[in-house]
Amino acid sequence: MLPRAFLACLAALCLLVPSAWAQISLSAASSSVLVYADAAANGAVQLRFQIPKTLSYFALGTGSKMSGSDIVVVWQNTDGSVTVSHRQASGHSLPSPVNQQAISIVANQASKVAVPSNVYVATVIVPSSWASSSSFIWAYVTGSLPTSNDPNAATFVQHARNTRGIIQGSLLTSANSFKSGSPSTPPPPKSSNGAPSPPGSNNGNNGNNGSSGNTDTDDITGGDSLPDFTVAHGYLMTFAWLVSTPIGIFIAQFFKERWHNWWFRLHQFFMFIGCGVLALVGFWLIFYQKQVAGDYHFSYADTGLHGILGLILTVLMLIQIVLGVVIDRLYNKDRTSVPFHDKLHWYIGRLVTLLAIVNIILGCILYVAPTWIYVVIGVWLALVVAVFVLLKVQQTRTRRAKPGDAEQHSLSRPKQNKPLQGRY
Template sequence: MALGFVPGAGLVNGDPQSFCPNDSSGPCYRIAVPTSSANAGSGNIYFQIKAPTTYSWVALGTGSRMSGSNIFVVYQDGNGNVTVSPRLGTGNTQPQWDQSSTAAQLTLLAGSGVEGNTMTANVACANCQSWNGGSMSLKGTSVPWIAAWRSGSSLATTNKGASISQHGSRDHTSVNIDMTSATVSSDSNPFLTAASTDGSGTGTGTGTGSGSGSGTGITLAQSDKSAATILAAHGIIAALVMAVLYPLGSLLMPLLGKWWVHGAWQVIAFALMWAAFGLGVQSAKDRGILFSQTHTILGTVVIAFFGIQPALGYYHHLQYVKTQSRGAVSYVHIWLGRILMLLGVINGGLGLQLSQERNSLVVAYSVVAGIIYACYIFAKAFTVLGRKNRTVAHKEANILNSRRPYQESRRPGGGRY
């Protein structure tokens, strides 16, 4: 998804710094630090969160990632105003309302509310230089901030602990802000007289919050670009393995009768599977959803059981060489593989749903997986019918055929690998 990233051009003792991850059509954020607070290292800072009312909630946070961040969530209160909720990012669950003694002391200022199709929160924070889990310098030249948003219906509540839906994989960004460029002379609401939210810097980009701009003081965090790349790589490799490589590899044995071709193919798929899993774990950590979503939990279970498949397959091979027939381990290996492949494809769909991918990608994934598995079922049915016909034709064949090297469908009455 192409994103524009529009930073403001605030100067020292000038205007607040601003950025709009989706150009001016989506959420926009502005940050200002009074000179007195910057010099003291503590005191009021000001921020503005503005977004169309088509968004369920919009958030801004201090820190480089969700886990351990001081997060400020804004949503409509249902009475023409907005609710601003101080929360702490825990990493694996939605950020919870911070009611501790160190919670952000937030004050909703003049200019806040819902007007037309726009909701605005002008906020003063008296102690945002530190929180339970971190701190930031009010004079730092590269201070990390994060932002996230979720489109949807209004929450319409004044409850600061209201439950919020998880944002999509593309609905967040992280930036580094030169706080010295965000200083303002007066310790008062700077958003009643400051320049336009859009700022004077412009820029475009691609990926999850991967825009850039020419404005002073705000740069896109490199980690945000990496997170988008990691997520994309995880999705592509995992889909290739579960929807294409594993089912095709399973067909090689009955179709070709060459165990080493089947084994080599599946080893390649196995290695790629672990690569996809590693990328998925990192992506889940970046987004704070590791082991907290069905996709990540089911994916881990599927990968864990796939991990024992090579050992089961090798034991099956040794047993077949010795007995020229399948044993209990053989059926465990075969049916476990089939079940895991199906669960893997289903989990891929859950991953697309979790990342809120566009419908065209979901359709493409479903079509490719459907075709591959239809071919898989047809090929399996073909080999079973062929085997039955050969069994009938050779039911009175000499038993000496059983001493021939094992080969798919050659031995009368069975001998399946």
């Protein structure tokens, strides 16, 4: 009698359990994004997104990396309407809008489980190519909404490393179908690093069934355990090229006669340690990070001109260091003209410095740096140019007052109290 009553109660409870469960439940901030998928007409795929309103946007794309990914970006506008933008990624820059007619927003199907008030729903038909993809990338951002309701004109803030990930496996599985899913009890949603959320954590279920799906822990990855070296890379490169390099150049250009023994030592310090070592550390950090993430840092499709130009600058910088050492060893105090290798060192240095400034700006654009970064760089460069002009004017006046000093300045070192190796 008791077993029968128990089974009857269990059957009654099963009738109350919804028939659709999301295979994909992604922890996003303090809530979860749910993604369902069903086959649509003509081989297309119908995606149903349940997205917390606290997110600026949620993006899902084909493949395992940005380059070449076919992406849909979903966000809710201030008037409550939903925009879905069809994008094509070419690397770690803002994905470009592509044929918006290839996707379509359709009416949302009624859910057997009440959708929480802090969540909005969007159902989108995507191209048939999505059905054959075996991996997908996802990302989200909290905060300010995209700049426009227009799917072609809108721009977005770039996601962080811990707000992105990869989904392995096909979307079109019975467990992930919104129309005919399994009524089995779902596991807790995944956290951003692919592990189940700890017991008692705020995983976005809000007490409602159906907030997470049937999937193994390995199905969702992302949120690498390594720290994000992008910011460290940016600061190191900025200090190396915008602070240390100008100081090293100014010392060699304007302070030989004044500082005697010390100018060359300081020039070596700022150019070798301040620029060379810091730039190499910054280069290694971003290269290592990209390799771990499975990205190719020197691909134009992946990082645009920034990655390629960064490699060229690093090679030229190493050539400059070697050339400086060679020039120092070949210095002849009795020379009557400026050797070719000296002039080569000068002009490579100027070229590398200008290219480095350009590449820093390209890096800021690539990683969508905030406005204040551009302001700080602009003010600093203006200050550097102003100081250079003032020192150059002062140097010109001094040399005019002492005829013959200008030529002697490039041919020999100033008088020193102690023998010192140096290229000037």
